[in-house]
Amino acid sequence: MNDESQRLPVVTDQDVVRVRQLVRTVAVAVKLSLVDQTKLVTAASELARNTLVYGGGGEVEVTRVHNERRGGIRIVFADRGPGIADLDLALTDGYTTGGGLGLGLSGARRLVDEFDIDTEPGKGTTITIVKWCR
Amino acid sequence: MPLSPDEARRFAALLEGQAEQLASRWTELVAAGLRGRLSSAELRRQTTDLRRAFQQAFAGGATDLGQDAAAELRAQLTELSSGRARQGFSATETAVSIYAFKDVTLEVLGDQSDAATLRDYVAFSSFVDQAALFTFDSYVRIRESIIADQAEQLLELSTPVVKLWEGVVAVPLVGTLDSARAQVVMERLLQTLVDTGSPYAIIDITGVPAVDTQVAQHILKTVVAARLMGADCIISGIRPQIAQTIVALGIEFGDIATKSSLADALRYVISQNKRSGR
Amino acid sequence: MERVPVLKIGDILLVSIQIDMEDQVALQLQEDLAERIVATGVHGVIIDISALDIVDSFVGRTLATIASVSRVLDAETVVVGMRPAVAITLVELGLSLPGIRTALNVELGIAMLGSREDDGEPEDDEPDPVVVTES
Known part of the structure; x- marks a missing residue:
């Protein structure tokens, strides 16, 4: 049983800010703790920027989810960019191709409860994250 | 086999007519089960309230515990579970208190053992089963919230800055x-x-x-x-x-x-x- | 595009970030600050982030760059007011902001810059000794 999703395009810097704000609003609505809200919004910010910078833009989908015991949020970041050739390497702390700190992907993974990545060179990348209420 | 609205109303009349006898017999049965851990005055109050709630639900034509007519009954059942959970009774003891209502009613029906009455009773019985399961559920929910509260209090206590x-x-x-x-x-x-x-x-x-x-x-x-x-x-x-x-x-x-x-x-x-x- | 205002107070430039910054705004702040340090000749920069509800790796990197650039321009940077939830998240993210000096609030940040100057000591690589003004 899931509620309706909200979608946002990610094609400009401003869109990254909008993604952060949407995720924050939904995180408050599902009653994540303050620290968990902060972790989720930070992860969303990292991944939305990846979608923009590495994926050449894409879309973000935010959904409230429920299982038997608790509520949570699922966020999907999808782009049709070049994809990631070496996933293990991309998930290593400190590895970067974009001149950043190389913490985006690996760091974001540590901030959420579920992290799933689906990528194919030349086709694009879809990353799904979930954060559950405690 | 669910209760029909007509049957429900017949039971409402029965519960009203035999109010006194039902409440005292029910109190006796529950008291025996709880072996004196609750005063009989307290039990008497509970069974009287519950009997009235059952009667109201049936009079309103309730054929299922989830219906609006049974709202008051659900509230009474929740209150009972909440009290028992806090007083340290087990979930089974709480549910058995409700099941006892079936025995009491059967005693009151007494000799009228024709087929129609029997059919009515079976339907009534399944309604009481629902009620008992309902207390079981709310008992568990209340216990969980008590445990969660205590865990939180413990955290508060144990981490002063x-x-x-x-x-x-x-x-x-x-x-x-x-x-x-x-x-x-x-x-x-x-x-x-x-x-x-x-x-x-x-x-x-x-x-x-x-x-x-x-x-x-x-x-x-x-x-x-x-x-x-x-x-x-x-x-x-x-x-x-x-x-x-x-x-x-x-x-x-x-x-x-x-x-x-x-x-x-x-x-x-x-x-x-x-x-x-x- | 919005701009983050930079205030000069005595020998210090004070920046209080009150908005959810776009990346471009952060980069603009980095440029503005370098220019203002040279133009004003101050020796201290305080960046108040108490209004920021997140600091991601981009903002973290921008803060680190600002600190390094100011150091080259002979100004010491102190980042103040980081919220607990932000600090916890940064630790989990793996971002330790090396080279950035921090203080709990603007007052303690100013005190930190003040004592530095009195000492006239060269910058060391030790973890930050935090300074409290004696009342």
Whole structure:
């Protein structure tokens, strides 16, 4: 049983800010703790920027989810960019191709409860994250 | 076989007509089951209320416990479960109190054992079963919330953050540190640093019986987070055994200041203060 | 595009970030600050982030760059007011902001810059000694 999703395009810097704000609003609505809200919004910010910078833009989908015991949020970041050739390497702390700190992907993974990545060179990348209420 | 609205109304009439007898017999049966752990006056009040609630539900044509006509009955059942859960009765004892209503009603029906009455009774019986299951459910829910409340109270109790000196706060940790508690301690300590504008925090682990890798990690993360905010943490009260464990586990405390006692830690902080404020 | 205002108070430039910054705004702040340090000749920069509800790796990197650039321009940077939830998240993210000096609030940040100057000591690589003003 899931509620309706909200979608946002990610094609400009401003869109990254909008993604952060949407995720924050939904995180408050599902009653994540303050620290968990902060972790989720930070992860969303990292991944939305990846979608923009590495994926050449894409879309973000935010959904409230429920299982038997608790509520949570699922966020999907999808782009049709070049994809990631070496996933293990991309998930290593400190590895970067974009001149950043190389913490985006690996760091974001540590901030959420579920992290799933689906990528194919030349086709694009879809990353799904979930954060559950405690 | 569910109750029909007509049958429900027939039972409402029966429950009304035999009100007195039903309530006293029901009280007796429940009292026998609980072996005197509740006063019979208290039980009498409960069975009287419940009987009336059943009667109202049936009079309103309730054929299922979920219907609006049974709202008052559900409220009574919840109240009963809540009371029993808090008084320490088991879930079974609570549900059996409701099941007893079937026996009582059967006694009252007595000799009228024609086929129609029997059919009515079977339908009535399944309605009472629903009610009993309902108490079981609410009993479990209430117990869970009691446990959650207690766990939270325990956390509150066990993680005080105290102001020790101008610009110095301390957390005396007592007992086992698990992941959830460590998180609470961490957040509360950091918030206190902000609220009091204290640039020094002492984490005293004299009362912590053992340190494993996870606990050490939590303490380390707290120290790093405090440093990011502009405050320094000192860890005090490391017992010889724990020092041995820390080294054996290969945990790096790096450049974090450690002192053997809270007093030493405070002395250290004050001397640091003097040095930097010269 | 919005701009983050930079205030000069005595020998210090004070920046209080009150908005959810776009990346471009952060980069603009980095440029503005370098220019203002040279133009005003101050020796201290305080960046107040108490209104920021998150600091991600981009903002973290921008803060680190600002600190390094100011150091080259002979000004010391102190980042103040980081919220606990932000600090906890940064630790989890693996971002330790090396080279950035921090203080709990603006007052302690100013005190930190003040004592530095009195000492006239060269920058060391030790973890930050935090300074408290004696009342």
